[in-house]
Amino acid sequence: MATDLLIRNVTLVSPAGQRVVNIFIADGAFSAILDPGPLPFVPAAETINGTGLVALPGLIDGHVHFREPGLTHEETWLSGTRAAVFGGVTTVLDMPNTVPPTDSVERARAKLALADASAYCDFGIFGLVGESADRIGEVCSSGLVVGLKAFMGPTTGDLPSPDDDLLFRALEQARTSGLRVAFHAEDRATIEAARSGESRTDAIAHLETRPADAEVRAIERIGALLKATMARGHICHVSSSAGLDAVREWQRREVDLTCEVTPHHALLGRDVYADFGGVAKVNPPIRGEPDAATLLDGLGHDRVGLLVSDHAPHLAADKMRASIWDVPSGFAGTETLLPLMLTAVDDGRLSLERLIHATSEAPAKTWGLWPRKGQVAVGADADLTLVDLERVGEIHAANLHGMNNISPFEGRATIGAVVTTIVRGRVAVRDGQLVAEPGWGQPVRTNSRSSSTA
Numbered sequence: 001m002a003t004d005l006l007i008r009n010v011t012l013v014s015p016a017g018q019r020v021v022n023i024f025i026a027d028g029a030f031s032a033i034l035d036p037g038p039l040p041f042v043p044a045a046e047t048i049n050g051t052g053l054v055a056l057p058g059l060i061d062g063h064v065h066f067r068e069p070g071l072t073h074e075e076t077w078l079s080g081t082r083a084a085v086f087g088g089v090t091t092v093l094d095m096p097n098t099v100p101p102t103d104s105v106e107r108a109r110a111k112l113a114l115a116d117a118s119a120y121c122d123f124g125i126f127g128l129v130g131e132s133a134d135r136i137g138e139v140c141s142s143g144l145v146v147g148l149k150a151f152m153g154p155t156t157g158d159l160p161s162p163d164d165d166l167l168f169r170a171l172e173q174a175r176t177s178g179l180r181v182a183f184h185a186e187d188r189a190t191i192e193a194a195r196s197g198e199s200r201t202d203a204i205a206h207l208e209t210r211p212a213d214a215e216v217r218a219i220e221r222i223g224a225l226l227k228a229t230m231a232r233g234h235i236c237h238v239s240s241s242a243g244l245d246a247v248r249e250w251q252r253r254e255v256d257l258t259c260e261v262t263p264h265h266a267l268l269g270r271d272v273y274a275d276f277g278g279v280a281k282v283n284p285p286i287r288g289e290p291d292a293a294t295l296l297d298g299l300g301h302d303r304v305g306l307l308v309s310d311h312a313p314h315l316a317a318d319k320m321r322a323s324i325w326d327v328p329s330g331f332a333g334t335e336t337l338l339p340l341m342l343t344a345v346d347d348g349r350l351s352l353e354r355l356i357h358a359t360s361e362a363p364a365k366t367w368g369l370w371p372r373k374g375q376v377a378v379g380a381d382a383d384l385t386l387v388d389l390e391r392v393g394e395i396h397a398a399n400l401h402g403m404n405n406i407s408p409f410e411g412r413a414t415i416g417a418v419v420t421t422i423v424r425g426r427v428a429v430r431d432g433q434l435v436a437e438p439g440w441g442q443p444v445r446t447n448s449r450s451s452s453t454a
């Protein structure tokens, strides 16, 4: 078979370890992974010298908000996936709280068409656990979504929190279709009680009205519903030690429950509120130490499966409003996820193998994309990220490639940078330059049977 792209003498890192190889790509898939040696007589159409670089499975960012349709002043599929490929991300999974929300087959189809027209990387979408159980059932069986998402507490878009009866029916529909349900786990009643009578308007007040207790209560309710329905669940962006313990407890009770953490919950301290004010506002809130260290440690020791960005950009002016209650929650993150976490690897706080597992194999298995996505193996999609582990950088919104890049990581030094990103065999970013055309990205094909071993 003719080789379209050859990456020579690159150090391939997989969850199992590291070795120097030549990687052959043909027709968008890995065609051979060979020890360095004499090359075949037939030359490759394109060759990249990988000497001194490390090759990772292309990252799957399992939690992004690309804001299209409806909020295209904040992000679009074009700008969001452009940021993604600069960050070494080759597949994104988009959340359903767009305008309108992704709560019907028609809306799922419309969102996929928007993404298909302009995405630089591959993509999947979540369907919303909205207000109609019948529509949830149709979305589940449509084959258009990688999973469902339910918001248990108030957040961006202020979508309704489903009651137990609706959740029960949604979980049964998801189980029947082989889909997993992702939860934003913050208990609405706990937050509303903490909020009542709150007169402060500073950034820390937001943290104090969203205690870890709200996370634990939501996880308790989710666990009980999963146990009753035997459905599969996933806790998004776990933010506290107590929340992680609650997830572990349900796993011990043989509930199929996976979870994820973000760089901001695992790396930032409480001083972020003094330094960045409302820019740092996110749900659930950044809690600082000791929770952050526990989350990073959980990622390193298999207590947390997935690492995601929760990329959720807003206009800088909106993030800078005087009262914290007027500031929207979330910030950009898909482009900075890998450099930030490579820096934690450089610090010796996380192994490269665990980082890769959390951004490739784990999300691929959790959301039914394995084995086509999430590994460098013959026959799998040729999604590959080449990084220079030594290259230093500094995060500045002005240098990033989304539409609204402000984040509480502004000014932070990094060690480890993305050099080249390859999406299904085609180079999207080469030596820090965008070389792909928009629209190459395709919807992921899910095998509709997410694995419990992630």
Ligand SMILES: [Zn+2]
Residues within 6 Å of the ligand: 063, 065, 095, 310, 312
């Ligand atoms: Zn989110």
